[in-house]
Amino acid sequence: MIHTHILVCGGTGCRASQAKEVQEELVSLIKDKFLTESVQVTTTGCFGFCEKGPIVKIIPDQTFYTQVTPEDARDIIEEHIIKGRKVERLLYEDPKTKKRISDSIHMNFYKKQLRIALRNCGIVDPENIDEYIARDGYQALGRVLSIYTPAEVTDIIKQSGLRGRGGAGFPTGMKWEITSKVEATQKYVVCNADEGDPGAFMDRSILEGDPHSVIEAMAICGYCIGANKGLIYIRAEYPLAIGRLLVAIEQARKYGLLGRGILGNDFEFDIELKYGAGAFVCGEETALIQSMEGRRGEPVIKPPFPAEKGYFDCPTNVNNVETFANICPIILKGAEWFNSIGTEKSKGTKVFALAGKINNVGLIEVPMGTTLREVIFDIGGGIKGGKKFKSVQTGGPSGGCLTESSLDMPIDYETLLDEGSMMGSGGMIVMDEDDCMVAISKFYLEFTLDESCGKCAPCRIGNKRLWEILNKMTKGEATEKDLEKLIDLSHTIKDTSLCGLGQTSPNPILSTFKNFKHEYLGHVRDKQCEAGQCKDLLHYTIDAKMCVGCTACLRNCPVGAISGEKKKPHLIHQDICIKCGICYEKCKFNAILHQS
Amino acid sequence: MTKVKNLEELVKLRNKLKDKIQVRTITEGNDLVARIRVAMGTCGIASGAKETFEALISEVERLDLKVLITTTGCMGACYAEPTVEVTLPNQEPIIFGEVDSKRAVDIINEYIIKGKLIDGVVPQNYQSI
Ligand SMILES: Cc1cc2nc3c(=O)[nH]c(=O)nc-3n(C[C@H](O)[C@H](O)[C@H](O)COP(=O)(O)O)c2cc1C
Ligand code: SF4
Ligand code: SF4
Ligand code: SF4
Ligand code: FES
Ligand code: FES
Numbered sequence: 001m002i003h004t005h006i007l008v009c010g011g012t013g014c015r016a017s018q019a020k021e022v023q024e025e026l027v028s029l030i031k032d033k034f035l036t037e038s039v040q041v042t043t044t045g046c047f048g049f050c051e052k053g054p055i056v057k058i059i060p061d062q063t064f065y066t067q068v069t070p071e072d073a074r075d076i077i078e079e080h081i082i083k084g085r086k087v088e089r090l091l092y093e094d095p096k097t098k099k100r101i102s103d104s105i106h107m108n109f110y111k112k113q114l115r116i117a118l119r120n121c122g123i124v125d126p127e128n129i130d131e132y133i134a135r136d137g138y139q140a141l142g143r144v145l146s147i148y149t150p151a152e153v154t155d156i157i158k159q160s161g162l163r164g165r166g167g168a169g170f171p172t173g174m175k176w177e178i179t180s181k182v183e184a185t186q187k188y189v190v191c192n193a194d195e196g197d198p199g200a201f202m203d204r205s206i207l208e209g210d211p212h213s214v215i216e217a218m219a220i221c222g223y224c225i226g227a228n229k230g231l232i233y234i235r236a237e238y239p240l241a242i243g244r245l246l247v248a249i250e251q252a253r254k255y256g257l258l259g260r261g262i263l264g265n266d267f268e269f270d271i272e273l274k275y276g277a278g279a280f281v282c283g284e285e286t287a288l289i290q291s292m293e294g295r296r297g298e299p300v301i302k303p304p305f306p307a308e309k310g311y312f313d314c315p316t317n318v319n320n321v322e323t324f325a326n327i328c329p330i331i332l333k334g335a336e337w338f339n340s341i342g343t344e345k346s347k348g349t350k351v352f353a354l355a356g357k358i359n360n361v362g363l364i365e366v367p368m369g370t371t372l373r374e375v376i377f378d379i380g381g382g383i384k385g386g387k388k389f390k391s392v393q394t395g396g397p398s399g400g401c402l403t404e405s406s407l408d409m410p411i412d413y414e415t416l417l418d419e420g421s422m423m424g425s426g427g428m429i430v431m432d433e434d435d436c437m438v439a440i441s442k443f444y445l446e447f448t449l450d451e452s453c454g455k456c457a458p459c460r461i462g463n464k465r466l467w468e469i470l471n472k473m474t475k476g477e478a479t480e481k482d483l484e485k486l487i488d489l490s491h492t493i494k495d496t497s498l499c500g501l502g503q504t505s506p507n508p509i510l511s512t513f514k515n516f517k518h519e520y521l522g523h524v525r526d527k528q529c530e531a532g533q534c535k536d537l538l539h540y541t542i543d544a545k546m547c548v549g550c551t552a553c554l555r556n557c558p559v560g561a562i563s564g565e566k567k568k569p570h571l572i573h574q575d576i577c578i579k580c581g582i583c584y585e586k587c588k589f590n591a592i593l594h595q596s
Numbered sequence: 597m598t599k600v601k602n603l604e605e606l607v608k609l610r611n612k613l614k615d616k617i618q619v620r621t622i623t624e625g626n627d628l629v630a631r632i633r634v635a636m637g638t639c640g641i642a643s644g645a646k647e648t649f650e651a652l653i654s655e656v657e658r659l660d661l662k663v664l665i666t667t668t669g670c671m672g673a674c675y676a677e678p679t680v681e682v683t684l685p686n687q688e689p690i691i692f693g694e695v696d697s698k699r700a701v702d703i704i705n706e707y708i709i710k711g712k713l714i715d716g717v718v719p720q721n722y723q724s725i
Contacts, residue, residue: 002711007719042713045676045693048721057719060687113672113722122635122671122681123724133606134613142603201639208637209669240638256599264602329725362674365722379721 010043013050025073046381062103117325121209129251140328159335161347166320187227193234196280197396200427203321207241211248217327230271280451299499342368346412356430387432395424398504400511436533444508459502476527544569546591553583637670643677651697
């Protein structure tokens with residue numbers, strides 16, 4: 001029977017520092033010592049501790065060895081496994097206390113992630129309210145209703161420093177207070193689950209994994225602002241989240257945690273779902289309210305803010321899914337606890353959907369103030385295929401692209417803005433050396449164009465003109481005058497659009513222009529795309545030294561642009577080539593070059 | 597389900613459930629040989645978590661094992677979907693990545709029955725409150 005497992009990290013970071021050799025050494029020593037029946041070596045994914053790799057972890061005693069070399073394998077087997085003595089020098093040394101830490105249970109710091117909003121995701125069964133209750137579910141609501149006045153609860157949220165996770169970062173407690181002070185017979189709590197940013201799925205995952213955390217928080221908000229009705233605006237493209245929400249609402253009603261007289265108190269609250277058709281602009285709160293009322297999803301001028309005149313002119317408090325998911329832990333653990341996590345002005349954690357050219361694509365939650373480098377290289381496991389990091393995009397179509405020089409900046413609302421991007425709702429797309437920044441801008445502009453509601457001219461017409469200029473650039477047809485116009489017009493659109501969509505739509509252009517100006521100039525002046533992405537700027541040629549004359553390219557070229565004899569170097573005729581790239585894919589000898 | 601009448605009752609219910617449903621461990625006194633949780637968020641399902649779930653159930657039934665299998669939401673490791681967490685009595689939960697139907701069967705026969713790990717363990721690099 002196996003009683004000891006040796007886990008060796010097989011992530012790219014550790015592999016690059018000889019983890020594989022460590023593993024081979026361990027396996028061969030185990031054979032030598034006739035331990036194969038009781039000790040087993042297994043490869044794992046990244047531990048999020050790459051800078052101290054290779055990582056070796058022993059279970060069941062949870063010993064966590066760092067920077068293990070193949071030469072260290074002998075000590076691990078002979079000392080630790082056979083004699084039961086941990087190898088002191090390989091244990092992690094706490095940088096502050098200079099003490100060696102013997103097991104991972106005592107080294108919370110290797111866990112760079114802290115899950116507050118995602119606390120139950122991947123742990124509870126979302127369709128079983130009992131599992132939520134077993135993990136303190138509805139305790140916050142119970143405490144709020146029996147112990148605190150609405151003003152006291154609002155104060156706790158204010159003290160905690162929680163800010164809206166939907167993008168703008170408005171202080172949540174303050175929003176609740178404003179809505180609570182407006183006199184009205186009917187008020188509403190709205191949960192914004194529209195989540196339209198390309199690549200974002202934080203809110204979906206919360207609703208799918210832990211729907212009750214949002215339901216409970218909405219009821220608490222209702223108590224604070226004096227609303228007995230909650231509405232969740234969710235896009236119809238999220239059928240699983242919708243299904244789980246409906247099950248959860250039904251279960252909460254059965255337990256009397258929604259409905260009339262909740263937990264024996266004189267408080268009534270219930271929740272209904274409203275479905276969106278998946279338009280990005282409907283995530284903007286005034287458009288969202290219009291859409292819920294059955295009108296076209298177009299933004300309207302603020303003020304009045306929804307807090308005064310929202311859903312059917314009633315005071316309405318709109319918060320994002322993740323914002324709500326933070327509420328119950330704050331009530332149960334206190335404002336001070338929450339306040340102690342994060343940076344001066346950004347408290348708590350933020351959930352990000354890590355995507356793009358990164359090894360560990362996934363959903364992460366980190367304390368505010370974590371650096372981009374930690375997120376990308378430690379948690380994310382670095383860039384795919386060992387390529388070079390180029391840029392990271394945060395804030396979605398309203399955000400910007402940051403470079404190497406921002407990697408050590410702490411992630412919080414203000415810093416990201418200062419660096420030329422924004423927090424946004426939490427999409428984080430990593431780009432490598434093969435990504436062309438002009439093409440990236442064009443991608444986001446295409447998204448904005450599709451999603452603009454068309455109500456105001458700068459956004460409707462201006463963005464189209466921006467797109468046309470970018471398109472010309474990627475084709476090598478733009479002039480320096482065009483470039484000037486691009487930047488000019490970007491500023492005009494920012495200044496004159498009605499809603500957040502138009503006001504931020506040129507951000508991807510402006511931030512990439514600031515950080516990657518030479519790439520724009522390259523496209524305009526030299527008609528070159530250094531990343532090799534813009535097809536029209538590429539030239540396909542054959543490297544005569546590499547070409548073995550296999551004829552694969554010649555046979556596959558759709559326009560017959562390639563000539564050559566068997567076993568002799570081939571040639572591409574530039575006047576015929578349509579730059580389709582097929583030959584590049586077909587050549588097995590790396591003989592086809594694509595360069596601009 | 598009956599209504600929970602007040603906070604006191606809710607606390608009692610929580611305590612009772614806490615003992616009964618230890619979501620990540622195996623509770624004293626029940627004779628489970630393992631607890632399995634399958635991540636079934638949209639991305640898990642898109643990578644085949646439903647098939648994995650079914651394969652686990654049919655293998656457990658075939659071998660007539662006392663294993664509790666439930667679903668859960670996103671564990672965060674979308675790059676390794678479908679992900680499956682297995683807890684053996686008195687042990688830390690282990691998360692396996694890229695569990696297709698075949699690996700699902702392996703997990704039961706190798707890890708749950710023989711205590712052998714299979715490759716593709718996803719280290720849990722977060723702490724939850
Ligand atoms: C174009 C646009 C799209 C938006 N999309 C969303 C969205 O998908 N989800 C969201 O919560 N907030 C979105 N917002 C922000 C909302 O208007 C609003 O500020 C937010 O829901 C308030 O909640 P919070 O304070 O909890 O962040 C969007 C804003 C704009 C301008
Ligand atoms: S800025 Fe764009 S999305 Fe916003 S109201 Fe104007 S046209 Fe509509
Ligand atoms: S496929 Fe490559 S090696 Fe073969 S003929 Fe074409 S260029 Fe030469
Ligand atoms: S890029 Fe396309 S058209 Fe040009 S030579 Fe290669 S296969 Fe032919
Ligand atoms: S800890 Fe090993 S690759 Fe990240
Ligand atoms: S939804 Fe499965 S890990 Fe993200």
